[in-house]
Amino acid sequence: MDPETALWRAVVLRAMKDAAGLIDTSHVKTQKAIENVIRNAQGWFRGNSEGFRSICDAAGFDPDYVRGKALARFKLMPKKKMPPRKMTFKRKLAA
Secondary structure (H helix, E strand, O other): OOOOHHHHHHHHHHHHHHHOOOOOOOOOOOOOHHHHHHHHHHHHHOOOOOHHHHHHHHHHHHHHHHHHHHHHHHHHOOOOOOOOOOOOOOOOOOO
């Protein structure tokens, strides 16, 4: 396997680990940041974007197969109750 293919395979594997909640906490410290990493990684697989497909192709993986395996794995993961996001609205007050 050439080094470039190995690199892209490592990217897909890291995303799969992040999506599964296996986060490298040496770089991510807060619970909120960890939840964001998980949510973003899962969204990457769910989104099936052109970027996702290109990276799978560069890794020598079938994007549909990888996505199917990832989504099946997410269904098996226990649902974590994520706290609701605070929404703030700026409203103009009538003068």
